Amino acid sequence: xxxxxxxxxxxxxxxxxxxxxxxxxxxxxxxxxxxxxxxxxxxxxxxxxxxxxxxxxxxxxxxxxxxxxxxxxxxxxxxxxxxxxxxxxxxxxxxxxxxxxxxxxxxxxxxxxxxxxxxxxxxxxxxxxxxxxxxxxxxxxxxxxx
Amino acid sequence: xxxxxxxxxxxxxxxxxxxxxxxxxxxxxxxxxxxxxxxxxxxxxxxxxxxxxxxxxxxxxxxxxxxxxxxxxxxxxxxxx
Numbered sequence: 001x002x003x004x005x006x007x008x009x010x011x012x013x014x015x016x017x018x019x020x021x022x023x024x025x026x027x028x029x030x031x032x033x034x035x036x037x038x039x040x041x042x043x044x045x046x047x048x049x050x051x052x053x054x055x056x057x058x059x060x061x062x063x064x065x066x067x068x069x070x071x072x073x074x075x076x077x078x079x080x081x082x083x084x085x086x087x088x089x090x091x092x093x094x095x096x097x098x099x100x101x102x103x104x105x106x107x108x109x110x111x112x113x114x115x116x117x118x119x120x121x122x123x124x125x126x127x128x129x130x131x132x133x134x135x136x137x138x139x140x141x142x143x144x145x146x
Numbered sequence: 147x148x149x150x151x152x153x154x155x156x157x158x159x160x161x162x163x164x165x166x167x168x169x170x171x172x173x174x175x176x177x178x179x180x181x182x183x184x185x186x187x188x189x190x191x192x193x194x195x196x197x198x199x200x201x202x203x204x205x206x207x208x209x210x211x212x213x214x215x216x217x218x219x220x221x222x223x224x225x226x227x
Binding site for chain 2: 033047048050052053056078089090110113114115116117118119120121122131132133134138
């Protein structure tokens, strides 16, 4: 399941709900990404998505993850709008029969989300705002899976 | 007629994020030329490497004809998470 959230969400509650009623999965891995304060240099993030298209594009990669890692299920929740330091930006949970697949699928999905999913991220700070582009490391991370 | 959407820095550069182009947008290239004639900086940015184009929410490569009422989105490099 893929969801864009325009308000703050509780990753703990998402994880609890995701684990409920699973009798065969055996392994759930999750990742929560938080907005960094950068020692006061980042006062807020603004995340822009392309509603409809963004969910569909993430859906394509989530389907790949399900097949590649033989997942039982995956949940991706991604913030849009203005995000304060310390607030969750993204939450990914994966369920599989065994832990390795759950860990790896979570890692795979996050690498994709950082540099390939249709989001645009603006960072506000004391000196104004700037659009954040993926770092070389982000491109290298996603290339590991290709 | 085409509905044009600009995302990320492209929207800031243009000063708009969504508008309807009434005439002269028969293809992606024609639409880009039309926008570039109005705003040369935007024209350059739309042609920059790394800017992808989606027509009716599907990524397209190269030039394609646009049906009336097409939704054309210009997508600069993406960054989530």
